[in-house]
Amino acid sequence: xYYQIVMTDQAALIQDLFSEETTSLQGVMETVRLTDGELLxxxxxxxxxxxxxxxxxxxxxTLAEEGQELTLNTLGPGEVFGExxxxxxxxxxxxxxxxxxxxxRRLRREDFLAGIxxxxxxxxxxxxxxxxxxxxxxxxxxxxxxxxxxxAEGQYDQVMGCVQANADVEDRVLAxxxxxxxxxxxxxxxxxxRLREEVAQLRVQVDETxxxxxxAEITETAYFQELAQQARCLREQAGK
Amino acid sequence: MSRIISIHxxxxxxxxxxxxxxxxxxxxxxxxxxxxxxxxIQSPGIHVLFGMDEEQIDKSLNDYLWGRCSIEEAAYDVSDxxxxxxxxxxxxxxxIRVGEIARVLREGYDVGLLNEGFRALTHKLKLDYLxxxxxPGLNEETxxxxxxxxxxxxxxxxxxxxxxxxxxxxxxxRKLDVPxxxxxxxxxxxxxxxxxxxxxxxxxxxxxxxxxxxxxxDVARLQSADIFSLRYPDxxxxxxxxxxxxxxxxxx
Ligand SMILES: Nc1ncnc2c1ncn2[C@@H]1O[C@H](COP(=O)(O)OP(=O)(O)OP(=O)(O)O)[C@@H](O)[C@H]1O
Ligand SMILES: [Mg+2]
Numbered sequence: 495x496y497y498q499i500v501m502t503d504q505a506a507l508i509q510d511l512f513s514e515e516t517t518s519l520q521g522v523m524e525t526v527r528l529t530d531g532e533l534l535x536x537x538x539x540x541x542x543x544x545x546x547x548x549x550x551x552x553x554x555x556t557l558a559e560e561g562q563e564l565t566l567n568t569l570g571p572g573e574v575f576g577e578x579x580x581x582x583x584x585x586x587x588x589x590x591x592x593x594x595x596x597x598x599r600r601l602r603r604e605d606f607l608a609g610i611x612x613x614x615x616x617x618x619x620x621x622x623x624x625x626x627x628x629x630x631x632x633x634x635x636x637x638x639x640x641x642x643x644x645x646a647e648g649q650y651d652q653v654m655g656c657v658q659a660n661a662d663v664e665d666r667v668l669a670x671x672x673x674x675x676x677x678x679x680x681x682x683x684x685x686x687x688r689l690r691e692e693v694a695q696l697r698v699q700v701d702e703t704x705x706x707x708x709x710a711e712i713t714e715t716a717y718f719q720e721l722a723q724q725a726r727c728l729r730e731q732a733g734k
Numbered sequence: 735m736s737r738i739i740s741i742h743x744x745x746x747x748x749x750x751x752x753x754x755x756x757x758x759x760x761x762x763x764x765x766x767x768x769x770x771x772x773x774x775i776q777s778p779g780i781h782v783l784f785g786m787d788e789e790q791i792d793k794s795l796n797d798y799l800w801g802r803c804s805i806e807e808a809a810y811d812v813s814d815x816x817x818x819x820x821x822x823x824x825x826x827x828x829x830i831r832v833g834e835i836a837r838v839l840r841e842g843y844d845v846g847l848l849n850e851g852f853r854a855l856t857h858k859l860k861l862d863y864l865x866x867x868x869x870p871g872l873n874e875e876t877x878x879x880x881x882x883x884x885x886x887x888x889x890x891x892x893x894x895x896x897x898x899x900x901x902x903x904x905x906x907x908r909k910l911d912v913p914x915x916x917x918x919x920x921x922x923x924x925x926x927x928x929x930x931x932x933x934x935x936x937x938x939x940x941x942x943x944x945x946x947x948x949x950x951x952d953v954a955r956l957q958s959a960d961i962f963s964l965r966y967p968d969x970x971x972x973x974x975x976x977x978x979x980x981x982x983x984x985x986x
Contacts, residue, residue, distance in 0.1 A: 690925050696892055698934040700901040709905040712872055718909075725881035725910050728849075 528592035541579030550596025736856040740883040744899025746870040749920040755783035762821040766862040771826040778828035794829040805851040885914040921949040945977040
């Protein structure tokens with residue numbers, strides 16, 4: 495049983511909360527428009543807002559150790575991100591850039607914190623969002639643990655089956671973990687296969703020149719020739 | 735008619751003592767009268783497999799070779815190892831006293847006495863089979879054991895050095911007209927293609943491979959403290975031991 499995050503529900507709920515004329519929340523969320531390739535925030539920036547995507551796509555990326563961009567996730571309409579920044583002001587752990595034109599709704603931390611005083615429903619919906627995210631990650635870690643155990647036991651086919659089933663989960667961070675797992679299993683399998691082939695191709699080889707010389711060294715001794723003679727006699731006697 | 739069977743390998747540590755003890759025990763288990771003699775005077779060891787230690791060894795092959803006793807006085811009935819109601823096993827150990835080993839190395843002995851000893855043993859103990867656990871390499875007493883044997887079982891590991899040494903051993907044994915020659919491969923990795931290995935070896939040596947024994951952690955774990963095939967009869971190693979038994983039976 496796997497939990498699947500359906501952020502869209504929360505996004506709609508939040509949108510509704512902020513447009514209800516009866517609440518003081520009305521007008522607090524602002525619209526952000528981005529053009530293709532425009533950077534929303536960079537890794538390391540102080541995070542102070544949460545976003546809901548209305549139209550277009552946002553690519554979340556980080557820099558790999560070698561300096562290339564590593565895409566963690568690409569989010570689409572109805573999806574949300576940055577909810578962790580509503581609670582604390584840790585620096586952003588990744589960068590966000592628009593893919594094509596995009597319209598977002600932004601909720602700043604200070605507005606959120608002010609808003610929850612008058613709207614407990616807002617606090618609840620964000621807590622639910624964070625909770626679901628945590629649950630999903632815990633579940634995923636459990637699955638990773640299970641796959642690792644299968645790898646350790648050499649049950650590669652089973653791992654590949656599980657990984658395949660997870661290759662198209664909605665959260666692409668997790669999909670990329672699954673993909674890394676798949677590549678690891680393939681590499682391990684290939685290495686094992688190569689080793690097995692090396693071993694199986696055992697060649698029985700004998701140096702024939704050396705063989706003749708070594709045999710002669712023994713059979714040409716006086717002891718050996720006498721022994722061979724005696725052995726012949728003994729066998730003849732026994733045969734009679 | 736009793737038969738003399740030498741178990742030999744060109745290099746040491748191939749499993750001679752373990753295989754000899756197991757094959758001998760299987761024959762005794764089937765009701766045969768079996769002798770096992772340790773002619774590896776320089777580095778004796780097979781007594782360990784039959785649960786004997788230094789204190790239990792009074793007379794040994796060394797005493798016979800120095801003329802201090804008859805060969806059958808150095809034979810120990812270790813039949814209780816194989817359970818009651820079957821055949822019997824008589825073990826003639828080599829001395830494990832350092833002084834005795836040093837004397838052999840220093841003075842040597844009359845190799846001809848070995849042959850007389852073999853004959854006396856088979857006769858006096860009415861043996862069906864006498865198994866000779868030999869010293870590795872091709873020294874004089876080993877050549878003598880081979881020369882007087884009805885069957886020679888050569889043990890080799892799947893190892894380039896063993897391949898070369900075995901080739902020499904096979905040729906030498908042929909020059910001594912050994913009537914029946916068998917190869918046994920020991921300590922083969924399970925990942926090897928056993929059929930392919932057997933075919934290659936039979937082609938190179940023009941000799942029959944009785945079986946290929948797998949390298950087994952279970953065998954190693956027992957540390958030669960017991961006869962493996964009696965304790966774990968269904969283990970692949972034990973099945974392979976019985977294949978050797980069947981080949982020996984079929985040859986005579
Ligand atoms: N098939 C096997 N798998 C694993 N271990 C084995 C196997 N056969 C033998 N051994 C182990 O290898 C070691 C050497 O065996 P053994 O003493 O029988 O060899 P050997 O040829 O008599 O040696 P030596 O030349 O010293 O007399 C022992 O510890 C034994 O338990
Ligand atoms: Mg030995």
